[in-house]
Amino acid sequence: MDRFDALIIGGGLLGCATAFHLASIGASVLLVEQGELNSGASGQNAGSLHFQMERRFLENGDALADQAAAIVALNRSAIEEWRTLEALLGCDLHVSMRGGLMVAETPEELLLLERKAALEARYGLDARIVDGAEARALCPSLSTTVIAASYLPEEGHADPRAVTPAFARAAAARGAILRPRTSLVGVEREAKGFTVELDSAEGREKIRAGSLLLAAGACTGNLAALVNVHLPVYPVALLMSATERTGREIAQLIQHVGHRLSMKRAHAGNILIGGGWPSRLASAAGGGFDLSRRATVIADSLVQNLRLAVRTVPLVRELNLIRSWTGVTAITADQLPLAGAVPQVPGLFVAAGGSAFTLGPTLARLLAGAMGGRPDDRLAFLSPARFNHLNSFMG
Amino acid sequence: MAECAPYDVLIVGGGPAGQAAALRLHGAGLKIGVVDEQPRPGGQILRQPPATFVAADWMEERSYRPLKRQLGRFEAAPDVEWLGGSSVLGIEPGSAPGVHGLTVATPEGATGIRTRRLLVATGCYDMPLPLAGWTLPGLFTTGGLQAFVKSQGFVPGQRIVLVGTHPLQLLVARQVLQAGGRVERVVFVQPRSALLRPFLRRAGGGLVGGNALLAAARAWRDLGAAGTKVAFGLKPVRVAGEQHVSGLVLARSDGTEEHLECDAVGLCFGFLPQSDLPRMAGLAMERQGRLRAFSARHDEWMESDVAGIFVAGETTGVAGADAACVKGALAGLGMLHSLGRISEPSARKEAAPLRRRLARLLAFADLLDRVADPSGCYPEVDDQTILCRCEDVTYGSVRAALGTCGSANAVKLLTRCGMGPCQGRNCEFSLLRLMHGPSRCEDAGFTVRFPVRPVPIGDLTG
Numbered sequence: 086m087d088r089f090d091a092l093i094i095g096g097g098l099l100g101c102a103t104a105f106h107l108a109s110i111g112a113s114v115l116l117v118e119q120g121e122l123n124s125g126a127s128g129q130n131a132g133s134l135h136f137q138m139e140r141r142f143l144e145n146g147d148a149l150a151d152q153a154a155a156i157v158a159l160n161r162s163a164i165e166e167w168r169t170l171e172a173l174l175g176c177d178l179h180v181s182m183r184g185g186l187m188v189a190e191t192p193e194e195l196l197l198l199e200r201k202a203a204l205e206a207r208y209g210l211d212a213r214i215v216d217g218a219e220a221r222a223l224c225p226s227l228s229t230t231v232i233a234a235s236y237l238p239e240e241g242h243a244d245p246r247a248v249t250p251a252f253a254r255a256a257a258a259r260g261a262i263l264r265p266r267t268s269l270v271g272v273e274r275e276a277k278g279f280t281v282e283l284d285s286a287e288g289r290e291k292i293r294a295g296s297l298l299l300a301a302g303a304c305t306g307n308l309a310a311l312v313n314v315h316l317p318v319y320p321v322a323l324l325m326s327a328t329e330r331t332g333r334e335i336a337q338l339i340q341h342v343g344h345r346l347s348m349k350r351a352h353a354g355n356i357l358i359g360g361g362w363p364s365r366l367a368s369a370a371g372g373g374f375d376l377s378r379r380a381t382v383i384a385d386s387l388v389q390n391l392r393l394a395v396r397t398v399p400l401v402r403e404l405n406l407i408r409s410w411t412g413v414t415a416i417t418a419d420q421l422p423l424a425g426a427v428p429q430v431p432g433l434f435v436a437a438g439g440s441a442f443t444l445g446p447t448l449a450r451l452l453a454g455a456m457g458g459r460p461d462d463r464l465a466f467l468s469p470a471r472f473n474h475l476n477s478f479m480g
Numbered sequence: 481m482a483e484c485a486p487y488d489v490l491i492v493g494g495g496p497a498g499q500a501a502a503l504r505l506h507g508a509g510l511k512i513g514v515v516d517e518q519p520r521p522g523g524q525i526l527r528q529p530p531a532t533f534v535a536a537d538w539m540e541e542r543s544y545r546p547l548k549r550q551l552g553r554f555e556a557a558p559d560v561e562w563l564g565g566s567s568v569l570g571i572e573p574g575s576a577p578g579v580h581g582l583t584v585a586t587p588e589g590a591t592g593i594r595t596r597r598l599l600v601a602t603g604c605y606d607m608p609l610p611l612a613g614w615t616l617p618g619l620f621t622t623g624g625l626q627a628f629v630k631s632q633g634f635v636p637g638q639r640i641v642l643v644g645t646h647p648l649q650l651l652v653a654r655q656v657l658q659a660g661g662r663v664e665r666v667v668f669v670q671p672r673s674a675l676l677r678p679f680l681r682r683a684g685g686g687l688v689g690g691n692a693l694l695a696a697a698r699a700w701r702d703l704g705a706a707g708t709k710v711a712f713g714l715k716p717v718r719v720a721g722e723q724h725v726s727g728l729v730l731a732r733s734d735g736t737e738e739h740l741e742c743d744a745v746g747l748c749f750g751f752l753p754q755s756d757l758p759r760m761a762g763l764a765m766e767r768q769g770r771l772r773a774f775s776a777r778h779d780e781w782m783e784s785d786v787a788g789i790f791v792a793g794e795t796t797g798v799a800g801a802d803a804a805c806v807k808g809a810l811a812g813l814g815m816l817h818s819l820g821r822i823s824e825p826s827a828r829k830e831a832a833p834l835r836r837r838l839a840r841l842l843a844f845a846d847l848l849d850r851v852a853d854p855s856g857c858y859p860e861v862d863d864q865t866i867l868c869r870c871e872d873v874t875y876g877s878v879r880a881a882l883g884t885c886g887s888a889n890a891v892k893l894l895t896r897c898g899m900g901p902c903q904g905r906n907c908e909f910s911l912l913r914l915m916h917g918p919s920r921c922e923d924a925g926f927t928v929r930f931p932v933r934p935v936p937i938g939d940l941t942g
């Protein structure tokens with residue numbers, strides 16, 4: 086039976102980037118992906134590199150906002166990570182860090198921006214609040230209804246089609262084995278590590294691994310059942326839309342503090358519109374969600390999302406919509422990523438949830454350190470230990 | 481987006497199939513609508529000139545007469561609402577209990593339409609065929625060429641060459657001649673015997689589809705009289721030209737090349753069912769014919785696996801206009817029955833002769849499918865040739881991607897093949913052929929996304 090230092094479940098950004106970092110420090114790594122590499126959220130997302138606090142953290146009261154603000158420290162590390170990522174991986178990821186504007190259209194929204202800025206300042210991030218005129222000077226395509234924006238020069242976007250494959254190639258080049266079309270179907274715990282059962286077109290097979298990382302995105306909560314623990318990770322289906330290509334310039338990442346909206350002109354010239362509008366997950370016959378079936382577009386979500394886009398950047402009104410798609414990602418009980426060792430099961434690690442395109446490369450690097458025996462304080466607040474109460478009777 | 485009261489039956493496609501269904505349903509007191517992106521009914525085969533454009537006798541071919549009669553009755557049916565110039569962008573099955581929702585781009589903007597029964601009869605389209613130089617202006621699918629002639633009486637070239645495996649190119653060549661154009665040559669890639677022998681073998685046994693054959697034979701004769709040569713056994717190698725088509729290079733069976741000068745090339749290698757709406761709606765699909773193209777699965781009443789959504793015409797397999805009419809009539813009957821407007825025994829009784837006729841028509845369609853089968857006739861394509869013309873993706877980059885990708889969707893994500901405005905209509909078939917060869921490919925193809933046609937965002941937001 087083959088034995089690996091680490092077995093990683095999930096070929097998304099978190100899985101592939103962790104495989105890369107583990108392989109780089111000399112670990113033997115096997116990564117299995119049930120479908121194709123990058124076929125989950127990592128290949129379907131908006132590609133925003135947002136380092137300001139997300140508006141979703143502001144919309145559920147002060148207590149949660151305060152708790153979530155800790156993410157800002159990690160966002161700052163992520164800025165450095167993205168600055169050097171293309172050099173590290175030796176390829177073009179269409180990383181564009183030409184600034185981000187989170188806009189406000191009403192006095193109430195401006196107050197929200199100010200509250201956000203105060204929280205961010207506590208963690209050393211200084212997004213500057215600019216007035217409408219300055220915002221339009223930075224991004225002339227912005228609507229005249231914008232009265233203010235918080236501006237962070239480092240924000241931007243990168244190409245989700247490119248990032249995970251680049252990590253996968255680099256991981257393979259360092260000796261990691263990546264197996265698409267292979268899924269995890271069973272786990273046995275042993276004194277030191279795990280024996281796991283894998284399923285692929287070649288049949289079932291058992292291998293042994295010293296440590297096991299669940300990085301299975303929206304499926305992570307379900308997979309946790311294989312090791313008899315609860316991981317509060319839930320699937321969410323989101324909506325994205327792309328316009329035809331346009332020559333009109335939008336240099337920045339545009340977000341809205343009062344509404345769900347993110348927009349950018351991606352490197353090929355299409356404007357991508359998203360911001361967290363829901364799609365409909367398929368439900369399973371016996372209850373719960375069926376993650377094997379595609380989520381479907383909710384027509385009303387689409388219209389609302391497009392209206393906001395037109396309101397904020399009026400030029401998109403004239404552009405053709407060429408495609409709307411749904412993507413399924415993971416959210417945790419407190420919206421923060423779950424990253425680190427699972428206390429109830431020695432050798433088991435998890436990485437799921439959060440805005441893990443922006444944070445993925447950073448989380449993966451820190452997590453690989455932890456799996457290699459060098460835990461990092463910066464991950465402490467993301468530890469699964471914060472949900473120990475769910476596992477009092479598990480393990 | 482404005483909404484109006486639900487239809488009892490909404491038909492997408494005003495071609496022979498959609499018309500036949502509507503004609504079977506009308507007079508039963510139902511609210512019936514027919515949506516078509518063309519301004520006027522007719523479908524591909526009877527594509528009408530715009531009403532403002534006077535074209536006397538825009539198609540005089542005898543074999544079209546029954547279809548024209550059906551069109552006349554369709555246009556005269558008072559209880560069939562014609563929603564022309566409107567594209568269906570998406571279907572939401574079961575948007576409410578017993579009701580299906582559609583998003584439709586009308587000339588006045590996008591609107592939501594609800595219907596209790598839905599018929600998708602969206603026809604087929606020309607199989608796009610990549611070869612070196614195929615993105616040059618002056619290169620058409622034969623159907624595209626024909627659309628020019630039929631709807632505008634206009635010939636987009638002075639010296640035209642048609643090449644392919646499908647006998648329809650004979651008819652199109654003759655239409656070009658009649659519209660005042662010049663056809664240099666009609667080239668069949670297969671040998672003459674492969675085209676003729678199967679027909680001759682069948683001719684003894686009383687042939688359905690005889691009309692179509694006669695039409696083709698007459699066209700061939702007329703071409704000869706006009707000095708257009710019909711050649712066999714030549715494979716297209718590349719389309720020549722700098723800014724525009726200036727020639728077509730063909731390979732003889734001995735490997736030598738022949739250079740034909742021309743300013744327009746029409747490719748005619750067969751037709752693919754329009755499968756975007758059925759796939760988006762999540763209907764069960766199957767692979768049809770020798771092209772193994774996606775077509776919607778249905779029961780004996782043309783109802784798909786999603787209750788209340790019916791399919792008919794070439795969306796369910798390319799079989800010609802007569803078969804499309806019969807399938808349309810069966811679907812009309814099926815919907816009437818499922819709406820409780822006709823008893824099961826009466827419906828069965830009425831369906832029996834239709835089904836017998838359909839079986840004969842499908843046998844002929846199978847023969848045509850065999851004769852026109854392009855396997856073995858595809859041009860060789862090198863790594864520089866464009867596969868996806870929306871996103872300028874070459875065969876080379878797709879071949880490289882296939883080293884790691886195991887599905888069409890994965891190739892799309894990695895290379896952008898199929899990510900453009902056509903959503904893969906122009907490249908999906910070629911990609912699947914490259915991946916597996918058409919006969920073995922079970923890949924589900926690209927995920928079809930809303931909207932199936934590009935739509936101005938302002939039309940959706942109002």
Ligand SMILES: Cc1cc2nc3c(=O)[nH]c(=O)nc-3n(C[C@H](O)[C@H](O)[C@H](O)COP(=O)(O)OP(=O)(O)OC[C@H]3O[C@@H](n4cnc5c(N)ncnc54)[C@H](O)[C@@H]3O)c2cc1C
Pocket residue numbers: 094095096097098099100117118119120121122123124125126127128129130131132133134135267268269270300301302303304305308322323324325359411412413414415436437438439440441442443444445
């Ligand atoms: C529409 C959308 C827009 C988004 N926009 C942004 C954004 O702009 N910025 C941002 O930072 N984040 C964004 N996100 C979130 C971000 O995409 C995700 O947080 C991130 O990609 C998660 O990466 P992952 O590797 O954890 O998960 P995934 O990429 O989902 O990978 C998990 C993989 O595990 C595989 N898997 C599951 N079960 C098994 C099993 N049993 N065996 C083997 N493999 C298995 C799955 O097939 C999947 O490929 C967005 C998400 C969506 C859906």
Ligand SMILES: Cc1cc2nc3c(=O)[nH]c(=O)nc-3n(C[C@H](O)[C@H](O)[C@H](O)COP(=O)(O)OP(=O)(O)OC[C@H]3O[C@@H](n4cnc5c(N)ncnc54)[C@H](O)[C@@H]3O)c2cc1C
Pocket residue numbers: 492493494495496497498515516517518522523524525526566567568569601602603604605606622623624626627648651751754757792793794795799800801802804932
């Ligand atoms: C380009 C072309 C030319 C052809 N020429 C001939 C010929 O000359 N002789 C011959 O025998 N056969 C011809 N055929 C084959 C012919 O199409 C069929 O035999 C017959 O017309 C099929 O009838 P149908 O009703 O299934 O589809 P069609 O006649 O194709 O009708 C389908 C209708 O659906 C509409 N439609 C499609 N998608 C949408 C949408 N999303 N929203 C709204 N409307 C939509 C189309 O505009 C079209 O009018 C041709 C096929 C093609 C593709």
